[in-house]
Amino acid sequence: MSDLATETAHSPASEGGEVGHGSRHPGALGRSLRTSAPVLPFITYVALGLGVPTLVIVNYAFRSNAGRLTTENISTILRGGQYLTGFENSLKLALVTSIVPGVLGTLLAYAIATSKHELFKRLVAAASGVLANFGGVNLAFMFIASFGPAGVAIKWLAAAGINPWDHGFNIYKLWGVGFVYVYFQIPLMVLVITPAFHGLRESWREAAENLGASSWRYWRHVGLPVLMPSVLGSMFLLFGSGFAAYATAEALTTGTIALTPIQIGAILQGNVLAGEANIAYALGLAMIVILLGSIGAYGLLQRRSSRWLR
Amino acid sequence: MASLELEYSLAPTEPMEPFSTGRPTKRRIRGGRGLVLVIAALYFIIPFYAAMQFSLQDIQGHFSLQPLSQILTxxxxxxxxxxxxxxxxxxxxxxxxxxxxxxxxxxxxxxxxxxxxxxxxxxxxxxxxxxxxxxxxxxxxxxxxxxxxxxxxxxxxxxxxxxxxxxxxxxxxxxxxxxxxxxxxxxxxxxxxxxxxxxxxxxxxxxxxxxxxxxxxxxxxxxxxxxxxxxxxxxxxxxxxxxxxxxxxxxxxxxxxxxxxxxxxxxxxxxxxxxxxxx
Missing domain, CATH: 1.10.3720.10 (MetI-like)
Known part of the structure; x- marks a missing residue:
């Protein structure tokens, strides 16, 4: 993910030899097929590795265990109970772990982007790339060892007289999981928001200052409005990342927490009431729909912000 | 952004950019930026350090490299x-x-x-x-x-x-x-x-x-x-x-x-x- 959301308008590539879209000349079809032949392996791979599995999920989501077409799986979820609670928790968790790390990540990215040390910036980018992908089991174990009930950092805090576990902190509950998610969400935010800061031109600040604007007014009227689409868009990406995360919560709580991905995993591993097996697919479909929405919003806002970011 | 703004005004004297137009346009946040970076570094290093200390212990809880040798077996x-x-x-x-x-x-x-x-x-x-x-x-x-x-x-x-x-x-x-x-x-x-x-x-x-x-x-x-x-x-x-x-x-x-x-x-x-x- 190291270069996620780098500017896309930059295209020194050759413009020659494009596929002739909509061309009606005889032979044009053959030529356009020949031009696009080299991308066929990629398209085939995506179709088989991503398209077919998705279709399978959509298909099973609308089938009963006996194989008949039904909307029963969907209505079971919507009727309430544990699956709806799972969605509620997942959405709450994703929302909070997109907004808080989103704001903190923006501040951090700004502090890094204004640095003049090129090497430092690239090292931070590399570290962010690793940390943003550092979800899962390893992360969970790190936090159990440091902030778990017998964790080392907790011992330090307890020695200083404040043990968070005595004040309602619990790493195995919903907000404890959220606390852990922040560790990979902030680097993800830094990764995706950094290109936006390069779009803030020095001349704008100079112009604002020559017109007598204070730093506050510069940010209020120039900086923030330009950055806002990127910030919001990136937060949608973080929302998706927090919403889809499974391994971290599973390893942390051994599946005792009601989150939708955990529930899907539990059903698949056979911990399920008879006749509810296909609910896993319906839950999966619902997740895909929600994630499509958030990534779509990311794409739209990204396009809007690219107006300023060249 | 509010906290950054604050730091801005606290650190008014900064070296000018090479291409500066003569005015000190870069009244930048050396202080504020340093603070943000230090907090972030602490946030990312503390859990890692704590987990390292947790895993490199012997049974009495003293630092020991012995766990390293137990990995392979x-x-x-x-x-x-x-x-x-x-x-x-x-x-x-x-x-x-x-x-x-x-x-x-x-x-x-x-x-x-x-x-x-x-x-x-x-x-x-x-x-x-x-x-x-x-x-x-x-x-x-x-x-x-x-x-x-x-x-x-x-x-x-x-x-x-x-x-x-x-x-x-x-x-x-x-x-x-x-x-x-x-x-x-x-x-x-x-x-x-x-x-x-x-x-x-x-x-x-x-x-x-x-x-x-x-x-x-x-x-x-x-x-x-x-x-x-x-x-x-x-x-x-x-x-x-x-x-x-x-x-x-x-x-x-x-x-x-x-x-x-x-x-x-x-x-x-x-x-x-x-x-x-x-x-």
């Missing part, structure tokens, strides 16, 4: 490591063979297709791994389902978002057309053009994509556990060791190793400043 560790290594190599090879020629070709001949590639390579983010693996297991034929390399095939999909972006940015920084035309007019075929001209020029993009793929394979738990393969992360989470310190230690070593590897690559590579692409 821990039951199941070596086979999990071997399985993850095989998957990592397979994933990297498939990814590179599939993506490099495709992205190069799209840059050269089908620039319009880049939009499609961008959207398509975002899709793996939309389909969560837990959902994707369910579909993959249902859709694949039995012979493939019984193979460990099904995981490698699925990991290629998971790696697409950052591999594509890395390659796309790397190619964007090259004068691709000139390079290819020069190579072709000197008589080399496509194969040797890619291998001997483009790949060396894309070195840093390829390396960082590879390291991130490596990190992905060595960290991926969801798919592996649902496919019932004991890869390294599955071993870390579920291994029946009587000493959880070992598992934590392995997790930390891999985080440290990937981080150092990628940072090392980045700092060694001076050929291409990221600045050259902008402006």
């Amino acid at each position: 821990a039951p199941g560790f070596v086979s999990a490591l071997w399985l993850s290594t095989q998957l990592a190599v397979a994933t990297m090879m498939i990814t590179l063979v599939l993506m490099v020629p495709t992205v190069i070709y799209v840059h050269l001949r089908m620039p319009r297709f880049r939009r499609v590639m961008e959207v398509v390579t975002m899709l793996p983010i939309v389909i969560p791994p837990i959902v994707l693996i369910v579909g993959v297991l249902q859709a694949s034929p039995l012979w493939l389902k019984n193979s460990q390399y099904l995981l490698a095939l699925a990991y290629v999909v998971l790696a697409m978002p950052f591999v594509y972006r890395s390659l796309d940015a790397g190619l964007g920084a090259l004068d691709l057309k000139t390079l290819v035309e020069a190579s072709r007019s000197l008589g080399s075929g496509w194969f040797s053009t890619i291998l001997r001209v483009l790949v060396p020029n894309l070195r840093s993009a390829l390396l960082s994509a590879s390291v991130l793929t490596l990190a992905l394979v060595f960290g991926e738990f969801t798919m592996a556990s649902l496919d019932n393969w004991t890869t390294l992360p599955v071993w870390i989470a579920l291994a029946p060791t009587n000493n959880p310190r070992i598992n934590t230690l392995v997790a930390m070593i891999f985080l440290l190793a990937t981080c150092l590897l990628l940072m090392g690559l980045v700092s060694l590579d001076r050929s291409k400043s990221r600045h050259s692409r902008r402006s």
Whole structure:
């Protein structure tokens, strides 16, 4: 993910030899097929590795265990109970772990982007790339060892007289999981928001200052409005990342927490009431729909912000 | 932004930028920035340091390097490591063979297709791994389902978002057309053009994509556990060791190793400043 959301308008590539879209000349079809032949392996791979599995999920989501077409799986979820609670928790968790790390990540990215040390910036980018992908089991174990009930950092805090576990902190509950998610969400935010800061031109600040604007007014009227689409868009990406995360919560709580991905995993591993097996697919479909929405919003806002970011 | 604003006004005297217009336009936040960076560094280092201290202890709770020597003899560790290594190599090879020629070709001949590639390579983010693996297991034929390399095939999909972006940015920084035309007019075929001209020029993009793929394979738990393969992360989470310190230690070593590897690559590579692409 190291270069996620780098500017896309930059295209020194050759413009020659494009596929002739909509061309009606005889032979044009053959030529356009020949031009696009080299991308066929990629398209085939995506179709088989991503398209077919998705279709399978959509298909099973609308089938009963006996194989008949039904909307029963969907209505079971919507009727309430544990699956709806799972969605509620997942959405709450994703929302909070997109907004808080989103704001903190923006501040951090700004502090890094204004640095003049090129090497430092690239090292931070590399570290962010690793940390943003550092979800899962390893992360969970790190936090159990440091902030778990017998964790080392907790011992330090307890020695200083404040043990968070005595004040309602619990790493195995919903907000404890959220606390852990922040560790990979902030680097993800830094990764995706950094290109936006390069779009803030020095001349704008100079112009604002020559017109007598204070730093506050510069940010209020120039900086923030330009950055806002990127910030919001990136937060949608973080929302998706927090919403889809499974391994971290599973390893942390051994599946005792009601989150939708955990529930899907539990059903698949056979911990399920008879006749509810296909609910896993319906839950999966619902997740895909929600994630499509958030990534779509990311794409739209990204396009809007690219107006300023060249 | 409010806290940054505050720091701004607290640190009014800063050295001017070389291209400054004479006014001290860069009344910058050296103080504020330092504060933000220190807090962030602490936030990212403290859990890591604490986990390291937790795992490098003997039974009395004193610092000891003994857990390091116990890793290799821990039951199941070596086979999990071997399985993850095989998957990592397979994933990297498939990814590179599939993506490099495709992205190069799209840059050269089908620039319009880049939009499609961008959207398509975002899709793996939309389909969560837990959902994707369910579909993959249902859709694949039995012979493939019984193979460990099904995981490698699925990991290629998971790696697409950052591999594509890395390659796309790397190619964007090259004068691709000139390079290819020069190579072709000197008589080399496509194969040797890619291998001997483009790949060396894309070195840093390829390396960082590879390291991130490596990190992905060595960290991926969801798919592996649902496919019932004991890869390294599955071993870390579920291994029946009587000493959880070992598992934590392995997790930390891999985080440290990937981080150092990628940072090392980045700092060694001076050929291409990221600045050259902008402006």
